[in-house]
């Protein structure tokens with residue numbers, strides 16, 4: 487089962503609508519320890535400020551659950567702030583450690599226009615092509631709404647440029663994946679990319 491974590495700071499509706507459009511049944515999960523079918527993937531959406539969102543996530547008991555789930559090899563897909571919270575922390579939007587599942591620290595994107603709102607191109611890393619089949623998405627334009635980012639990470643599989651600044655727009659680290667952009671708001675190609683990421687993660691974890 488795909489679970490979409492609802493911790494009070496994520497754009498759940500958009501993500502659920504996208505999964506429904508992709509005919510990928512999913513459940514909104516409000517509490518970590520509720521009885522449920524075995525999870526094949528957890529999706530962590532996120533909008534707003536890192537400190538506030540992480541506080542919500544922690545207070546709802548999800549940070550401990552996610553650490554146990556990750557240690558058991560569970561698959562996770564983080565979207566936008568959800569991806570940022572999977573990293574080591576965000577230290578310029580309020581000093582807040584993250585889950586530490588993805589190597590790298592989130593910092594302010596020092597580029598203009600700030601914040602980065604709009605469509606921009608994904609540049610897939612050829613040297614990490616084995617991690618994810620991005621061929622159908624070469625040069626894809628996707629939709630961003632953020633002011634902070636990973637500038638670099640060993641988990642980087644794609645970058646995007648704003649002005650002269652290049653930042654990490656997609657990561658994959660074992661069964662953990664993240665998109666700095668919103669695939670659910672990036673049109674048909676965004677939906678296809680979302681589906682491909684979900685299938686590759688679910689496949690890795692077991693159907």
Ligand SMILES: NC(=O)CC[C@H](N)C(=O)O
Pocket residue numbers: 532533534535536566567579601631632633634635
């Ligand atoms: N869209 C968002 O919620 C942005 C997330 C984060 N506060 C950032 O600016 O990068």
